[in-house]
Amino acid sequence: MKVREYFKSGEAWVWMNAGAVTICLIMVVGLLGLVAVRGLGHFWPANILQAQYTDNGAVQTVIGEVYDEKVDTAQRLREAGVAIPEGQETVTRYSIKQGNRDLTGQDFRWVMATGLSKQEYPADLVRLERYEWGNLYGRLKSVKESGAEVASGPAAWAELQKRLERSNGIHEQVIAIEKGDIGRINYALENLRLDERRLELKGKLTDQARADLTARRDALNKQYEVLNQKLQTLNQDVSRDSAVFTVADGSEKELPLGKIVSALRPNEMGVLAKAAAYCRNVWAFLTDDPREANTEGGVFPAIFGTVLMVLLMTVLVTPLGVIAAVYLREYASQGIVTQTVRIAVNNLAGVPSIVYGVFGLGFFVYFLGGSIDRLFYPEAAPAPVFGTPGLLWASITLALLTLPVVIVSTEEGLSRIPRALKEGSLALGATKAETLWRVVLPMATPSIMTGVILAIARAAGEVAPLMLVGVVKLAPTLPLDGNAPFLHMERKFMHLGFHIYDVGFQSPNVEAARPLVYATAFLLVLVVAALNLSAVALRNRLREKYKALES
Template sequence: MKTMKVSFTEWTKSGSPWVWLNAGAVAICIIMVVGLLALIAVRGLGHFWPADILQATYSVNDQKTRVIGEVVDSENVPAEQLRDVGVNVPEGMEFMRRNLMKVGNRDVGGTDFTWVLANNLSEQAYPEMLFAAERREWGNFYGYLRALREGDTIVKQYDGYEKTPEHLALWEAFEASIDRALSIHEEIYKIEKHEIGAINHEIERLRLQERSLTLKEVNDPAPYSKIEAQRNQLNAEYEGLQSQLLALYNEINRDSIEAEVSGGQTITISVAKIVRAFRPNDMSIGDKLGHYASKIWEFVSDEPREANTEGGIFPAIFGTVMMVIIMSVMVTPFGVIAAVYLREYAKQGFTTRLIRIAVNNLAGVPSIVYGVFGLGFFVYFLGGNIDRLFYPEALPSPTFGTGGLMWASITLALLTVPVVIVATEEGLTRIPRAIREGSLALGATKAETLWKVVLPMASPAMMTGVILAIARAAGEVAPLMLVGVVKLAPSLPLDGNYPFLHLDQKFMHLGFHIYDVGFQSPNVEAARPLVYATALLLVAVIALLNISAVQIRNHLREKYKSLEM
């Protein structure tokens, strides 16, 4: 059998090299994306694992101190650099290993993290009774539990370091005290956030009603008396809730602990300030997995604390999803109507071509330009006029004359509407002319043909435009910084107070949360892992929104596939 030889020129002309080149480029892109996601996942999700706590003696220039903390990072440092700052480095050593340790106890030492030279650590151990406590203030605490107090009375105490029945009994009493404080804290949160929050909302509404009557120069005392009666009733309810709160605060502040830190001194911590306490050196793999799951759940379901470096990011998740949903509801009809007009009704000429060029150019305008436009036109012009026309009683405090959820959603809808227009118009172009003519021949009007035949068949293309709009809008940050997003929103824009959805309210956003934690946080080392975790969650939220839209598009495509054949 004769073997045919193909020359390099013929092989090149066949197109095979370009096929392999494209395949290689796609493979490299996939590897880079998967690698990036893996890096984000490892650095972000690893933050929630309960790492073991190291206790060691640290020697620097003949001075010895005890250090307690978690090793979170490690790197090699040139020996000359260490000699320049006065560290004794053995001769002949070019590099030394140093570890970044999270030592916590910021209220004692002033910092959460410190660098230590690995070669200078001795007597390293992982004592089983070393504990970590996550606090509502001052970050983590690391040390040994010494005593539990109820008021001024010591309930249990222990002065040793070993794991003994007495020490375990003290620890169990401490855990029971934390559970008690957490249950009281939930009651306090419910009263302050919901019940008192609703009363404050109603009192403010009554104040605005009274001011409205004053501005309208209403002299009839009846409406004023009705408002005053409602206010008195609300004030009475408020006083009752305040009494409950005072009793709960006395209850929650009853217990405290005494704990020994790395320097040997003993400090007192209120149990009410502790979110959770655990002994990672004495935890099994199952215990650590349970702790890890609870931390992940806290991250996605709780509110932030400690300048956004601790706690959860649920308000940011909620704000991002709510803004994207409102944006999608606004951008879809406008984009579809514009595309239908350009393709089905507008006379195809110079003006139409000019409009299409303008739409395509709008898709390339930097997002910050849309933010400036939204701030000037939507917030200051439209919002200011809305306040003067419909909310004069609230002035000079703005209602819609400041950034909020509605203006942010409209700004992003304006930013993404060119994408929906182009995708929908391409979908309308792919529908055969024969289908339109067949519908008209059967007696349908042009409007009926468009509504019942053309638009359903073009709906997958519309969903493609919405998917692209969601993908772009969910990750935008620059325009939102001007039209409504904030670092910390005390309440969600959706609650039980009328009108339930507060479009004028500022909100949190995952993208801005990443920027704030990564670049504005005073505690950089504590914030770094949360940047990765939040970035991973933002990717997951965008992917979930896109997958939902893709499923709808695929369903519509299968539904109307028979009409295209």
């Protein structure tokens, strides 16, 4: 009887709901913690192991970072053809990130713990991060300038750091010229070509117009020659210095400093030095461009593209959703047609996102974009301008995808506004439009923002439709730059969600890319959370502003 009364009182259901919510929170926090640890731990400078490894009687020197550890049954390894001594039931294996892919052909290798001996962490072991071929592990032997040795032994490390700082500075100048000045000139030259073609199609390409275009083109070409000469000088300057390293097998490799991003000796670094290097690595991940098939470098273009696309989508979906909701609630006659429209809107919220992507590709890109090209950009043919996937079509497709959420949320907010407020406004002489603009919409703003928050949360993580309407593996330029009209809606862009898919499933080096998958996933969660929290803060301010009217 007591148990039955306990359940009838409802207290049991309260505790069950509280337990379910607690379990969900623990799972969410645990998942985020796992992703954060796996991703952010990648940027911490790990110590470098040096050991002797015996494999089938052959003794090799192994140098690298201990990347992973597994305990396997000896029986399973014997079935796989691995020689395991009798009487041993379990075997511990280590994944060593040995780097030096240009020398060994692979970044990682698995070794048996029983085969390792003389394990140590010498202070002079160096980890190089390179622009190509991943990391290199070894010992610094000497530093050269124009082929002549300038430092060796203990003095070489300080000389390497000084000259590496110089080469990185030159590399930044090269990037600034290539992406900035030369990019601007190439953009202007392409516009001149299109202007000439446009005048030719209209029959207005006179000798005077051709001479004017030629003069402008010559001026741009002269600027390009000056910049190209400066670029060649910088490239020669950055390749002046080099360093010689001794790798695990005892061979030597000479590297130009222009191909090295950074050089560290993690084994001799203290906690504070590693923390400083960790902060630099995280900052580089957030601000640099990707390289090495997206398995190295940063994700700044993907962050930029994700945020810009979500903002454009929000600007498009909010007025459309609000107008549709206002019409359905305030103006449309509440009959069978209106009910049918509401049912259709609710059903659209359940349509798979890839269907929206196919629709966006067929209607927005090929039909609408192709029509725009034929009407307004005939000079660019056969190359498409808007008749190809780009930022505009991706934003519109996601706006269409999230439109039902904004409509339903806004309509619910409109239905909760007291009828007396509307009648009072009309009784004071306001028109229906003035009542809608001055009374109804301001009070419904928190509900509108709720719909926008839900739309942002869904749109920021979508990947499937974007693969069809604008996102790419690597975008050569950002959609927003210093060239008029500054915001280039026709350009393709990068996205954090697609970056995760590409690095995790399309990468030629899966092991090296795995930490970046976790790091990018955690970053995507942070970006979505930041966008949502901004919208929530705005909603709360509006709710407080109109709380007095609601009461």
